[in-house]
Amino acid sequence: MFKGLLTTLKEWAGKPVTIQYPEEKRPVRTRFKGRHVLKRYENGLEKCIGCSLCAAACPADAIFVEAAENTDEERYSPGERYARVYEINMLRCIFCGFCEDACPTEAIVLGDNYELSFTDRHQSIYTKEMLLEPVPEGGKPTPQQTPPGVYVRAVPAMQDPQD
Amino acid sequence: MTSERKFIVPIGPQHPALKEPGHFEFTVDGEIVTDASVRLGYVHRGIEKGAEERSYIQDLYLFERICGICSHVHATAFALGVERLAGVEAPLRAQAIRSLVAEMERIHSHMLWLGVAAHEGGFDTLFMYSWRDREIVMDLLEAFTGNRVNYSVNLLGGVKCDVNESLRDQILRGMDQLEKRIQHYLNVVTTDRTFLARTEGVGRMTREQADLFGAVGPTARASGVPRDVRVDAPYAYYSTVPVRLITDERGDLLARFVVRINELFEAIRVIREILDHLPEGELTARMPRRIPAGETISRVEAPRGELFYFVKSNGGEKPERVKVRTPSLCNWGSVMQVAVGHKLADMPMILAGIDPCFSCNDRMVQLKRKDSQQWMSWEDLRQYGIEYYKKVL
Numbered sequence: 001m002f003k004g005l006l007t008t009l010k011e012w013a014g015k016p017v018t019i020q021y022p023e024e025k026r027p028v029r030t031r032f033k034g035r036h037v038l039k040r041y042e043n044g045l046e047k048c049i050g051c052s053l054c055a056a057a058c059p060a061d062a063i064f065v066e067a068a069e070n071t072d073e074e075r076y077s078p079g080e081r082y083a084r085v086y087e088i089n090m091l092r093c094i095f096c097g098f099c100e101d102a103c104p105t106e107a108i109v110l111g112d113n114y115e116l117s118f119t120d121r122h123q124s125i126y127t128k129e130m131l132l133e134p135v136p137e138g139g140k141p142t143p144q145q146t147p148p149g150v151y152v153r154a155v156p157a158m159q160d161p162q163d
Numbered sequence: 164m165t166s167e168r169k170f171i172v173p174i175g176p177q178h179p180a181l182k183e184p185g186h187f188e189f190t191v192d193g194e195i196v197t198d199a200s201v202r203l204g205y206v207h208r209g210i211e212k213g214a215e216e217r218s219y220i221q222d223l224y225l226f227e228r229i230c231g232i233c234s235h236v237h238a239t240a241f242a243l244g245v246e247r248l249a250g251v252e253a254p255l256r257a258q259a260i261r262s263l264v265a266e267m268e269r270i271h272s273h274m275l276w277l278g279v280a281a282h283e284g285g286f287d288t289l290f291m292y293s294w295r296d297r298e299i300v301m302d303l304l305e306a307f308t309g310n311r312v313n314y315s316v317n318l319l320g321g322v323k324c325d326v327n328e329s330l331r332d333q334i335l336r337g338m339d340q341l342e343k344r345i346q347h348y349l350n351v352v353t354t355d356r357t358f359l360a361r362t363e364g365v366g367r368m369t370r371e372q373a374d375l376f377g378a379v380g381p382t383a384r385a386s387g388v389p390r391d392v393r394v395d396a397p398y399a400y401y402s403t404v405p406v407r408l409i410t411d412e413r414g415d416l417l418a419r420f421v422v423r424i425n426e427l428f429e430a431i432r433v434i435r436e437i438l439d440h441l442p443e444g445e446l447t448a449r450m451p452r453r454i455p456a457g458e459t460i461s462r463v464e465a466p467r468g469e470l471f472y473f474v475k476s477n478g479g480e481k482p483e484r485v486k487v488r489t490p491s492l493c494n495w496g497s498v499m500q501v502a503v504g505h506k507l508a509d510m511p512m513i514l515a516g517i518d519p520c521f522s523c524n525d526r527m528v529q530l531k532r533k534d535s536q537q538w539m540s541w542e543d544l545r546q547y548g549i550e551y552y553k554k555v556l
Contacts, residue, residue: 017295029302031309031324059221096224096315101323110309 079154380468
């Protein structure tokens, strides 16, 4: 019995391991696979080119992409096409990160947000507006008007990604 | 007269002993169980059929989600099978990382079981402490792979995540911490008088019984059956870093505790050894998109026992048939026999003793119907599903 009490006393002196969740949040690791984020370039153009490779790769058929043509007057992303509709059904998504691997432009990244809750099935579908990250500082919101002949290349030159 | 009248205690499908659905019927005489039967299949998801509609790489992620606890071994088993069909061998470093994650997963699975089993035995303090310490390995797995469960480490032909220096140190530090705690739990489990009263001599399965009913994994090893796929047919990195076989002759619940806790020490030792001698090199080998026609089996040792995969390819991008046989399913037969002669109050402990995983079991649905039609065709099942959801929504 004294041994048991000793354990109790030891734990009593220690720090509690529980976290008061909504007020206090647990930090996530770098490799954590949370809610998807659609990235932008520094100038505000969207990285997603609407190629639907993520939708094809998705084991759970959670992604729906509909592409449309870019023009220099109304440019959303470099290259010919952009994603007019980009929807992820968070009830279907299994957070495996295969979309991230499939993406040729590193447009879709699994972020660090794990607070996905909704009260309605229809709310589980995250649209492009919800997924797209805010325009970075110095960038312009899409659609942008761009000079012709600059953004012809859809897939940028990239380094080998780490983490 | 006594033989005519039977009292059957139905338990489940909701919340029988664990937090998963399964239905048990115990025939009791007073409070002694005289017969036991189990009905499974409440969480059947049609994964094997779903796999036939998806490409090999997509299937890898799908199979990983058969079980939330031992997800990595499922993917490993499938990847090993497909790699054998394609004639590709994963690079050494990838194999080492596969084994590394598998052992970390074993730690997390066994600690989860330790908590659950203690909880069934009414020892909630042990349950909470062991789950608190399980967070150490869960955090390491999150840092390593990005997910706490369903790691998605495997790829066909290799692995996705690499270990760098800081992660290596983190894991080693975590293991040191865990080893101390596990030693403490071993002391508690083997010396606490109240707990021993619940485990010692309860649910004893002899070696003959274990052989007869085809028990696998720690359940079989606790009855003295020297059976472990990692030792018998080493896969991944286990041929380079051999695993010591841990058995116990007693065969009761206590033996299952002791075997599983000792396996934790062994897992920690293997993790340290792998991290100390991590081979350099590539993470993936090139895999063809189309897998050559053929069929193969692969076996790996999941935390609960031997996991078996059968993969048949017809030369296309999608498998023709994948059969999964999970370890929990093999252990049910033995536990139903062992239950006879024990008190009803011991049933939760005996059930929890095999570390049952219900989502692993549900590879097939058998319908109990009044008419003779036991089987449904694919079309019938599809129609049934459509009608069912029309009613629900």
